[in-house]
Amino acid sequence: MSETKKTDEAAIPQQTSASEGSADREVLLRVEGLTKHFPIKKGILQRQVGAVKAVDGIDFEVRKGETLGVVGESGCGKSTMGRVITRLQDPTGGKITFEGQDITRLSTGQMRPLRRDIQMIFQDPYGSLNPRHTIGSIVSAPFRLQGVEPEGGVKKEVQRLLSLVGLSPEHYNRYPHEFSGGQRQRIGIARALALKPKLVVADEPVSALDVSIQAQVVNLMDDLQQELGLTYVIIAHDLSVVRHVSDRIAVMYLGKIVELADRTSLYEAPMHPYTKALMSAVPVPDPKRRGQKNERILLRGDVPSPIAPPSGCRFHTRCWKATEICRTTEPQLIELRPGQRVACHHPENFADQAPQDTVLLSAAKEASELVPDAVVADAPAETKPAAAGDEPAAEEKPAGDKEPAAEEKPAAKDTASEQAEGSEATASEQAEGSEATASGDASKTAVPETAASKTPAAEPAEAAEPAEDAASAEAVAEAADTAPAPEAAEAAAAAETAGEKTGPGAKSTPGKATGKAAKKTPGKPATGTGSEESSGK
Amino acid sequence: MTELSKNGAAVDESAAAQRPEAFLEVRDLKVHFPTDDGLVKSVDGVSFSLEKGKTLAIVGESGSGKSVTSLAVMGLHRLGPRGKNVRMSGEIWLDGKELVSASPDEVRKLRGREMAMIFQDPLSAMHPYYKVGDQIVEAYRVHHDVSKKVARARAIEMLDRVGIPEPAKRVDGYPHEFSGGMRQRAMIAMALVNNPELLIADEPTTALDVTVQAQILDLIRDLQKEFGSAVIMITHDLGVVAEIADEVLVMYGGRCVERGPAGEVFEQPQHPYTWGLLGSMPRIDRETSERLIPVKGQPPSLINVPSGCAFHPRCPYADIPKGNVTRTVRPELEQVSTGHWSACHLPTEDRQRIWTEEIAPKL
Numbered sequence: 001m002s003e004t005k006k007t008d009e010a011a012i013p014q015q016t017s018a019s020e021g022s023a024d025r026e027v028l029l030r031v032e033g034l035t036k037h038f039p040i041k042k043g044i045l046q047r048q049v050g051a052v053k054a055v056d057g058i059d060f061e062v063r064k065g066e067t068l069g070v071v072g073e074s075g076c077g078k079s080t081m082g083r084v085i086t087r088l089q090d091p092t093g094g095k096i097t098f099e100g101q102d103i104t105r106l107s108t109g110q111m112r113p114l115r116r117d118i119q120m121i122f123q124d125p126y127g128s129l130n131p132r133h134t135i136g137s138i139v140s141a142p143f144r145l146q147g148v149e150p151e152g153g154v155k156k157e158v159q160r161l162l163s164l165v166g167l168s169p170e171h172y173n174r175y176p177h178e179f180s181g182g183q184r185q186r187i188g189i190a191r192a193l194a195l196k197p198k199l200v201v202a203d204e205p206v207s208a209l210d211v212s213i214q215a216q217v218v219n220l221m222d223d224l225q226q227e228l229g230l231t232y233v234i235i236a237h238d239l240s241v242v243r244h245v246s247d248r249i250a251v252m253y254l255g256k257i258v259e260l261a262d263r264t265s266l267y268e269a270p271m272h273p274y275t276k277a278l279m280s281a282v283p284v285p286d287p288k289r290r291g292q293k294n295e296r297i298l299l300r301g302d303v304p305s306p307i308a309p310p311s312g313c314r315f316h317t318r319c320w321k322a323t324e325i326c327r328t329t330e331p332q333l334i335e336l337r338p339g340q341r342v343a344c345h346h347p348e349n350f351a352d353q354a355p356q357d358t359v360l361l362s363a364a365k366e367a368s369e370l371v372p373d374a375v376v377a378d379a380p381a382e383t384k385p386a387a388a389g390d391e392p393a394a395e396e397k398p399a400g401d402k403e404p405a406a407e408e409k410p411a412a413k414d415t416a417s418e419q420a421e422g423s424e425a426t427a428s429e430q431a432e433g434s435e436a437t438a439s440g441d442a443s444k445t446a447v448p449e450t451a452a453s454k455t456p457a458a459e460p461a462e463a464a465e466p467a468e469d470a471a472s473a474e475a476v477a478e479a480a481d482t483a484p485a486p487e488a489a490e491a492a493a494a495a496e497t498a499g500e501k502t503g504p505g506a507k508s509t510p511g512k513a514t515g516k517a518a519k520k521t522p523g524k525p526a527t528g529t530g531s532e533e534s535s536g537k
Numbered sequence: 538m539t540e541l542s543k544n545g546a547a548v549d550e551s552a553a554a555q556r557p558e559a560f561l562e563v564r565d566l567k568v569h570f571p572t573d574d575g576l577v578k579s580v581d582g583v584s585f586s587l588e589k590g591k592t593l594a595i596v597g598e599s600g601s602g603k604s605v606t607s608l609a610v611m612g613l614h615r616l617g618p619r620g621k622n623v624r625m626s627g628e629i630w631l632d633g634k635e636l637v638s639a640s641p642d643e644v645r646k647l648r649g650r651e652m653a654m655i656f657q658d659p660l661s662a663m664h665p666y667y668k669v670g671d672q673i674v675e676a677y678r679v680h681h682d683v684s685k686k687v688a689r690a691r692a693i694e695m696l697d698r699v700g701i702p703e704p705a706k707r708v709d710g711y712p713h714e715f716s717g718g719m720r721q722r723a724m725i726a727m728a729l730v731n732n733p734e735l736l737i738a739d740e741p742t743t744a745l746d747v748t749v750q751a752q753i754l755d756l757i758r759d760l761q762k763e764f765g766s767a768v769i770m771i772t773h774d775l776g777v778v779a780e781i782a783d784e785v786l787v788m789y790g791g792r793c794v795e796r797g798p799a800g801e802v803f804e805q806p807q808h809p810y811t812w813g814l815l816g817s818m819p820r821i822d823r824e825t826s827e828r829l830i831p832v833k834g835q836p837p838s839l840i841n842v843p844s845g846c847a848f849h850p851r852c853p854y855a856d857i858p859k860g861n862v863t864r865t866v867r868p869e870l871e872q873v874s875t876g877h878w879s880a881c882h883l884p885t886e887d888r889q890r891i892w893t894e895e896i897a898p899k900l
């Protein structure tokens with residue numbers, strides 16, 4: 001691995017801007033004000049009527065050789081963040097710096113040399129493997145595409161990689177559908193680690209693995225980090241895994257980072273109420289404690305929509321500590337304690353940042369009913385007694401006066417946008433949908449309505465067949481991802497090769513269908529990988 | 538396919554006499570896949586039974602045959618690309634009907650209504666170019682003679698129950714516009730839409746955060762309470778197992794190595810593989826040890842399954858049983874205490890000693 005002299009130099013000045021206390025290591029990746037909005041378009045004119053604000057202004061940095069864990073509710077934007085920082089999707093705004101180089105606007109072609117250094121392990125292993133390629137050819141693709149000849153030859157190296165993740169030579173010639181869920185996930189891991197990249201963004205890398213193989217994979221990633229100084233961003237729901245692997249952890253809520261801290265602080269003294277709620281809900285593998293939920297903080301209310309996020313602090317609609325300021329003023333992510341950044345007006349385990357604001361929102365009062373007494377009692381003294389005890393009259397009044405208005409507003413906004421966005425699929429969605437069919441039976445795309453009545457749901461296994469075809473669209477993208485195609489033509493070419501190698505599940509003429517569809521239908525494949533740019537514009 | 542009918546005919550003869558009492562009973566199920574490299578024995582003689590209202594958790598190594606077992610119960614191996622190439626034998630009794638020998642059409646009628654499955658790969662179960670809502674609507678309308686409008690309302694209700702925000706709007710989204718966890722929940726909604734009597738949930742919560750996970754588990758419990766459904770929960774998340782399972786079945790190399798009441802399997806596990814599994818778990822209520830301890834060695838080949846006990850190449854205790862039995866004789870499931878079975882040649886005293894002295898203190 002003896003390249004990138006230029007980028008190494010460029011990384012040096014970058015360091016100066018590192019302001020946080022514990023930044024003892026060089027910054028590998030810096031993300032500033034990053035946003036990713038998916039436009040919601042409507043009508044024949046494709047007027048944009050709103051946007052899903054999947055990632056809505058986040059800042060963080062990843063230091064060389066560290067592991068940054070990312071946790072947060074389903075749908076809060078973790079995968080989107082991962083795809084954007086690896087530049088598989090274009091950011092809407094903000095800046096991404098890798099080794100001192102601004103990569104925010106690099107074209108797919110310009111990104112290509114960097115692909116070797118930046119890899120992603122996808123959350124959906126099925127969607128990210130080309131169903132027509134054997135595992136051997138999938139895992140050797142990075143070597144081919146980057147023109148790397150490992151010692152002892154590609155095949156030998158691929159078999160070594162497979163055995164590292166607990167797969168065996170008997171798997172080499174098999175196709176993705178002939179594997180178990182966890183085996184597919186490990187194929188994705190082997191592929192991502194093949195070229196020993198500098199940065200690996202791993203989206204739920206071990207979610208489908210039993211704890212023993214999970215341990216094997218975690219140890220493998222650990223070893224590579226020790227030996228080669230790999231840097232990881234690991235997105236995961238399993239908080240015990242996250243705790244085990246991470247040096248630092250970012251907690252996301254509705255497109256924002258609400259807390260970013262080193263592992264110990266976060267697990268032992270979380271400051272953001274959301275983090276606290278998250279930590280309280282982890283099931284413990286011990287049947288004796290079944291049903292013992294008294295420590296669990298249940299979050300009340302719906303997960304708000306990323307289309308019209310709540311004002312102020314986005315968590316205020318569900319937080320048991322929320323006061324007026326939470327509704328009106330967005331808390332900034334600031335370093336309250338060395339190495340612990342939090343965005344909250346009334347943090348846990350720390351001095352209140354807005355002690356003057358003591359009256360709980362009525363939603364907060366309801367929310368606190370679901371919060372164990374111990375937690376409420378834990379709340380900083382300033383908030384509680386004032387709200388509950390000292391001035392009973394004062395408490396009641398503002399609550400009565402302001403509340404309805406406060407409550408109504410976000411709700412009204414929601415419905416408004418709901419109407420505005422409408423619910424039909426826009427043409428672009430259609431296009432995206434059909435992009436997925438690219439390698440499948442193209443004619444199906446033309447008649448989604450009639451075809452829909454042919455109930456895929458009722459016969460899942462049959463549905464699996466087209467789904468496999470669809471997956472290959474992603475696989476095309478995936479091929480393009482390892483070596484992003486700058487030109488549409490190239491993407492189509494990649495698609496063609498993808499189609500040529502006809503696997504067992506393959507249909508009549510996938511190669512042709514893929515090529516054609518790729519040219520016809522602009523839009524992004526589901527994973528939004530490499531081919532996005534090439535086919536999109 | 539030919540195998541199937543051959544087998545099915547044989548089964549039919551004696552079937553009436555053997556009709557089991559349990560709601561679901563699987564007997565000596567084998568599912569093998571011929572490949573260029575040899576015959577893959579994905580499931581090689583698995584038996585279990587399940588009563589209505591109960592939950593059986595299947596845990597075990599990745600690639601040990603959990604999904605293949607459940608797809609067999611659903612009758613799904615005979616369909617799609619896999620169908621052409623599978624050899625299946627054994628018996629699967631669901632509510633008094635034998636499914637291995639039943640015609641695909643008969644099984645299809647049961648699917649969706651009587652039994653439903655939450656698939657491990659949401660993308661493989663959802664059609665990429667149909668709206669999520671339409672897919673749920675179709676699943677519902679296949680078994681309910683209702684208008685599209687009614688079915689749509691039901692779809693929205695289900696999306697809401699699985700915790701999809703703004704279900705009325707999301708119902709018209711496409712799978713790729715959903716996050717991983719949202720796709721998984723949409724599939725759960727699809728599986729539950731008909732209140733199935735048998736629900737097979739294959740890793741239903743892998744993509745979900747703990748809060749939503751708890752919500753889903755509650756939803757499954759509700760289904761059980763309300764409709765007396767039987768649930769097979771395949772998961773590697775032992776926290777989930779502890780939370781929801783009545784019984785646990787541990788699989789290794791296409792076979793069942795241990796089976797028993799959930800509490801017992803956790804507190805008094807009997808099989809060396811189960812010990813290894815419990816020992817490799819990172820736990821949030823314990824100190825972070827420096828390194829996780831996986832079961833040493835590699836998962837077994839399912840083409841050349843290790844002789845005798847399939848776990849012997851990795852088992853630290855393989856040499857304790859006398860003679861060479863672990864390497865030559867396949868251990869059968871034996872009852873170690875009421876309802877608790879283990880397939881291991883270790884003599885009881887040794888097993889107990891190893892458990893209390895070596896294993897338990899480290900867990």
Ligand SMILES: Nc1ncnc2c1ncn2[C@@H]1O[C@H](COP(=O)(O)OP(=O)(O)OP(=O)(O)O)[C@@H](O)[C@H]1O
Pocket residue numbers: 177178179180181182183208209210570572577578579598599600601602603604605606619657839
């Ligand atoms: N069509 C097939 N052809 C050949 N082998 C197959 C086929 N389908 C599955 N297998 C193999 O059968 C074994 C069992 O697969 P199965 O999907 O049941 O595993 P699993 O226990 O569900 O694992 P996981 O936890 O990883 O999902 C695996 O080793 C897999 O490689």
Ligand SMILES: Nc1ncnc2c1ncn2[C@@H]1O[C@H](COP(=O)(O)OP(=O)(O)OP(=O)(O)O)[C@@H](O)[C@H]1O
Pocket residue numbers: 038052053054072073074075076077078079080081123306713714715716717718719744
């Ligand atoms: N291509 C797209 N078009 C429209 N909306 C999208 C698209 N991709 C993602 N979204 C939306 O963006 C939000 C964030 O999605 P993302 O996949 O990043 O979530 P996540 O945090 O990874 O969730 P999970 O834990 O469930 O995987 C979701 O509301 C999702 O529906």
Ligand code: SF4
Pocket residue numbers: 272273274313314315316317319320321322323326331343344345346347
């Ligand atoms: S206390 Fe206020 S700022 Fe802090 S999380 Fe709750 S609502 Fe947000």
Ligand code: SF4
Pocket residue numbers: 808809810846847848849850852853854855858863868880881882883
């Ligand atoms: S039979 Fe022998 S090899 Fe198998 S688990 Fe028991 S002791 Fe280990």
Ligand SMILES: [Mg+2]
Pocket residue numbers: 078079080123203716717718
């Ligand atoms: Mg995700």
Ligand SMILES: [Mg+2]
Pocket residue numbers: 180181182603604605657739
């Ligand atoms: Mg499986």
